[in-house]
Amino acid sequence: xxxxxxxxxxxxxxxxxxxxxxxxxxxxxxxxxxxxxxxxxxxxxxxxxxxxxxxxxxxxxxxxxxxxxxxxxxxxxxxxxxxxxxxxxxxxxxxxxxxxxxxxxxxxxxxxxxxxxxxxxxxxxxxxxxxxxxxxxxxxxxxxxxxxxxxxxxxxxxxxxxxxxxxxxxxxxxxxxxxxxxxxxxxxxxxxxxxxxxxxxxxxxxxxxxxxxxxxxxxxxxxxxxxxxxxxxxxxxxxxxxxxxxxxxxxxxxxxxxxxxxxxxxxxxxxxxxxxxxxxxxxxxxxxxxxxxxxxxxxxxxxxxxxxxxxxxxxxxxxxxxxxxxxxxxxxxxxxxxxxxxxxxxxxxxxxxxxxxxxxxxxxxxxxxxxxxxxxxxxxxxxxxxxxxxxxxxxxxxxxxxxxxxxxxxxxxxxxxxxxxxxxxxxxxxxxxxxxxxxxxxxxxxxxxxxxxxxxxxxxxxxxxxxxxxxxxxx
Numbered sequence: 418x419x420x421x422x423x424x425x426x427x428x429x430x431x432x433x434x435x436x437x438x439x440x441x442x443x444x445x446x447x448x449x450x451x452x453x454x455x456x457x458x459x460x461x462x463x464x465x466x467x468x469x470x471x472x473x474x475x476x477x478x479x480x481x482x483x484x485x486x487x488x489x490x491x492x493x494x495x496x497x498x499x500x501x502x503x504x505x506x507x508x509x510x511x512x513x514x515x516x517x518x519x520x521x522x523x524x525x526x527x528x529x530x531x532x533x534x535x536x537x538x539x540x541x542x543x544x545x546x547x548x549x550x551x552x553x554x555x556x557x558x559x560x561x562x563x564x565x566x567x568x569x570x571x572x573x574x575x576x577x578x579x580x581x582x583x584x585x586x587x588x589x590x591x592x593x594x595x596x597x598x599x600x601x602x603x604x605x606x607x608x609x610x611x612x613x614x615x616x617x618x619x620x621x622x623x624x625x626x627x628x629x630x631x632x633x634x635x636x637x638x639x640x641x642x643x644x645x646x647x648x649x650x651x652x653x654x655x656x657x658x659x660x661x662x663x664x665x666x667x668x669x670x671x672x673x674x675x676x677x678x679x680x681x682x683x684x685x686x687x688x689x690x691x692x693x694x695x696x697x698x699x700x701x702x703x704x705x706x707x708x709x710x711x712x713x714x715x716x717x718x719x720x721x722x723x724x725x726x727x728x729x730x731x732x733x734x735x736x737x738x739x740x741x742x743x744x745x746x747x748x749x750x751x752x753x754x755x756x757x758x759x760x761x762x763x764x765x766x767x768x769x770x771x772x773x774x775x776x777x778x779x780x781x782x783x784x785x786x787x788x789x790x791x792x793x794x795x796x797x798x799x800x801x802x803x804x805x806x807x808x809x810x811x812x813x814x815x816x817x818x819x820x821x822x823x824x825x826x827x828x829x830x831x832x833x834x835x836x837x838x839x840x841x842x843x844x845x846x847x848x849x850x851x852x853x854x855x856x857x858x859x860x861x862x863x864x865x866x867x868x869x870x871x872x873x874x875x876x877x878x879x880x881x882x883x884x885x886x887x888x889x890x891x892x
Contacts, residue, residue: 420476420769422646423721425654425676426576430771435645436674441478442644443469444636444673446653447530449487450511451496453698454518456715456726457682457689461650463712463815464679464720464772466524468648470813471768475760483639484527485632486512489534489625494615504615505534518699522712523815523822531635533626537617539634540626543668544603544619552667553603556594561606561622564590565629565660567599570667576676577655587656589627601660602627629660636665636672643671651678651721652688680723682715689726697726704882709823710735713816720772737782741807742818744785747792748804754819758805764813774814781810839870843879846872 420433435441445465448458465482472478488508497507512532519526544563547553552569556562567573567581574581586598590605606624607616616623626634636644649658658676665672681688689697702711714734718724760768761784767776788803811817842861849857865872865881872881 418765418769420472421771422675422677423771425678428578431675433645433675435478436643439477439479441472441480441646442640443480443482443646443648444632444640444644445482445484445647446632446649446657447484447486448515449490449492450508450515451490451492452511453700454511454515455689455698456702456711457697459515459518459522459524459699460682460715460724461648461679462519462524463522463715465648465677466815467716467720467774467813468646468677468772469525470815471772474813475765475768481528481640482525483529483531483636485635486530486532487628487631488512488532489615490628494611504612514700521699521703521708522715523708523820525815529639531639533631533635536631536635536638537626539638540604540630541619543634543637543664544621544630546668547603547664550667550669552664554596555621556606558594559622560591560594561604561619561624562590562594562602563604563619563621564595564600565603565664565667566596567601567663568597570663572666573663574659576659576662579655579659589629589656601629601656603630603664629657629664632657633661633665633668633670633672636661637670642669644673646675646677647673648677648679651680654678677720679720682724682726684726686725700882702731706731707735707738707823709816709818710738713738713814716814716816717774717778719775737778738816738818741781741785741811741816744788745804745807745818748788748797748800750804750819752797753801753805754808756801756805758802758809760809760813761806764810768813777810777814781807781814784810839865839881843872843881847879 421430422433423429424431443465445461448454462484465484469480469482472480489504493508494504497504500507544553547565548555548563551566553563553565556564574584581599584599586592587601590602592598603626604619604621604624605627606622607613616625636647647658647661662672683689684697699711710731711734714731715724717734717737761780764777764780767773767780770776784803784807788800788807791797791800791803808817808819812820842865846858846861849855849861862872870881872879
């Protein structure tokens with residue numbers, strides 16, 4: 418079977434044919450680490466994790482997935498200054514928080530996860546090439562700014578099918594020194610109020626990279642001049658991806674052969690964002706919702722569709738997960754868990770249809786229903802065949818309840834038992850404090866800390882969470 422994906426550039430379904438037989442290169446725009454990751458932020462990671470798993474297990478490709486970290490930009494500098502912290506410390510803390518959140522959701526780690534600040538020389542080289550080819554220019558006021566000349570590239574606007582004359586001025590830099598208000602910044606000269614550590618020397622003056630230049634340089638470094646798939650949220654199509662494509666191809670690079678964009682997570686019809694104040698962080702949600710349920714929720718809708726978050730949405734996802742888990746436990750995992758079976762043809766057909774996860778999940782629940790019926794009829798062989806298929810299918814979607822990732826044997830009882838025990842100890846601690854038996858209260862807290870449980874006293878009472886695991890530093 419041939420995988421078809423919707424290519425945003427052509428606005429059509431296309432047969433996926435990689436540039437190199439048996440290998441696929443994917444670049445997805447990672448998060449800007451200015452704050453805590455909410456489910457609107459991380460939806461794209463789940464969508465492209467499913468793509469990666471299907472390319473690997475469904476088609477046998479060797480996948481190289483690059484997901485960058487934008488660890489320097491205007492927002493990071495502004496927010497770190499507001500909190501009186503070094504920008505790099507602020508950025509790194511939120512990078513680690515993001516990594517923890519994605520681990521919690523079972524998102525496979527990327528092949529490479531480059532930071533923007535680690536690729537300055539690559540960016541300067543690309544910028545020099547664009548200047549030499551007449552597609553970029555240093556600002557005449559010697560501010561250190563360098564701009565891409567959009568009128569020098571006739572194909573500018575082709576990704577989003579816009580006419581240059583209909584576009585508004587670029588807002589990513591001071592308009593002074595621009596030949597055209599729509600020219601965008603490749604390099605931003607250092608401002609007097611910015612810390613010295615947030616700038617690097619170049620032939621054009623000290624400064625820091627523009628957002629668009631970062632991704633073009635990192636994609637080229639890790640995937641070559643031309644690669645298969647570039648992905649990200651639909652809100653990145655313009656100006657970010659339009660600018661990436663223009664500057665890369667103007668430099669003579671083939672760049673991305675397919676473009677894939679995922680839809681938003683919305684709340685009350687609005688895009689979930691920090692500016693709206695409607696964020697739902699992974700850390701907070703997983704204090705009350707099992708991680709596998711949150712993962713299922715974010716991955717159960719077609720990647721190009723909008724997910725509307727509403728009260729009860731996670732409860733619905735939880736019921737679906739419990740239905741799968743209940744059948745797998747009834748079928749006795751010890752009798753089928755180690756069996757390798759291919760996914761059903763109907764599941765594969767759905768996944769090959771631009772990752773139609775809704776159709777794929779319909780096949781999963783057909784197998785669950787057939788398996789439960791077989792168990793009711795005493796036909797354990799058929800039931801275990803269906804169970805093995807359910808394991809194979811849910812593994813592709815990243816929600817296999819038997820995966821050790823979910824650390825509860827697949828039925829959630831481990832997490833439930835932990836919660837009951839911790840809440841009981843917290844209640845005992847509360848009683849001890851009310852009785853002014855602070856020694857006993859401290860002993861209980863020490864026991865919880867030793868068990869890896871963090872207790873935070875708030876005006877609304879004690880709250881608890883599991884201590885974050887230590888991670889090796891990323892490149």
